[in-house]
Amino acid sequence: MLTVSEWWGLPDAEKIRLIEVVQCRSSSEPWYEGFFTTMKSSVPVLDAFVQHVNRRRLLGGKRVSHKFVIEQMRYEGVRMSNGEPFNLNNNYTADIARLTMKLFDLELGGVFRLRERAIGAAA
Numbered sequence: 001m002l003t004v005s006e007w008w009g010l011p012d013a014e015k016i017r018l019i020e021v022v023q024c025r026s027s028s029e030p031w032y033e034g035f036f037t038t039m040k041s042s043v044p045v046l047d048a049f050v051q052h053v054n055r056r057r058l059l060g061g062k063r064v065s066h067k068f069v070i071e072q073m074r075y076e077g078v079r080m081s082n083g084e085p086f087n088l089n090n091n092y093t094a095d096i097a098r099l100t101m102k103l104f105d106l107e108l109g110g111v112f113r114l115r116e117r118a119i120g121a122a123a
Contacts, residue, residue, distance in 0.1 A: 002018070003104065057108065097114060
């Protein structure tokens with residue numbers, strides 16, 4: 001879809017538009033609605049996630065643990081758009097990984113090892 005370098009030059013409104021376009025699940029699923037709302041309202045969270053993952057990839061990591069990245073973000077005190085501390089629901093960690101792989105398919109397409117979901121359409 002786009003490169004990580006291109007992402008950094010986009011305004012938040014354009015990033016939100018891309019998040020809306022690249023959905024990981026059917027937006028009619030209640031579980032996904034919470035994730036979708038969180039990502040659209042807190043672009044800095046997705047920015048921090050992409051930055052951590054891309055850094056690990058550039059250091060030679062072929063695989064990255066999305067759960068480790070989330071915990072590292074919590075430890076570092078990433079803030080959401082409203083200034084509140086980052087506290088992404090653990091249930092959404094796989095979704096943020098899927099969203100990242102879809103947004104940056106060429107660079108980060110296979111960086112996470114994910115299981116197929118039991119509910120909803122396959123990623």
